[in-house]
Amino acid sequence: xxxxxxxxxVLVAVLAVLFVAAFAYQAQATVFAAGGSTPFSYxxxxxxxxxxxKILTVQAGPNDEVAFNLNDDGxxxxxxxxxxxSSLKIGDMVTVSYFDQGDGSYIANEIDFGAAGxxxx
Numbered sequence: 001x002x003x004x005x006x007x008x009x010v011l012v013a014v015l016a017v018l019f020v021a022a023f024a025y026q027a028q029a030t031v032f033a034a035g036g037s038t039p040f041s042y043x044x045x046x047x048x049x050x051x052x053x054k055i056l057t058v059q060a061g062p063n064d065e066v067a068f069n070l071n072d073d074g075x076x077x078x079x080x081x082x083x084x085x086s087s088l089k090i091g092d093m094v095t096v097s098y099f100d101q102g103d104g105s106y107i108a109n110e111i112d113f114g115a116a117g118x119x120x121x
Contacts, residue, residue, distance in 0.1 A: 016089060039097040042066055046092045052074055054085050056111070060070065068096050068108040078114035 036098045044060035047103040070076070088094070088111065098112040 005047045006057055028081075028082055037099065041095060041097055042068075043095040044093070046088060046090050046094055048086060049090060051086050056088060056094070056096075056108075059095060064107060068106045068111075070111065072109045074107075074109050074111070078112075085111075 042058060042060065044058040044064070044066075046056055047059045047065060047066075048055075048057035050056070054074075055067055056070070056104060057065055057067045059065045074084050076088065078087065092113045094111050094113045096108045098108045098110075100106055107121045
């Protein structure tokens with residue numbers, strides 16, 4: 001019914017498409033991991049802090065906690081004024097702008113707290 005040459009040609013075409021798709025996915029993942037994408041946003045209450053490593057854990061709900069590592073160029077802002085990481089306190093409401101590294105880690109590029117409706121400016 002099918003000629004051997006046409007089946008072989010279809011298989012080669014399918015493999016070529018899969019190869020290109022895998023390469024494109026890897027390139028996208030590399031750009032995303034390098035921060036080349038739009039950051040996500042996460043809002044909640046700080047439940048743990050590690051000032052030495054600049055890691056904060058934020059809880060948005062009863063079973064929803066995420067740990068973020070502030071990158072070297074990251075900013076901590078209170079009411080649009082730059083602050084230090086050590087000015088954050090457990091219980092502060094924050095909004096974290098972050099990148100998903102794809103390996104289970106999240107890198108924060110900005111942490112905002114003290115905004116109206118949160119801890120007040």
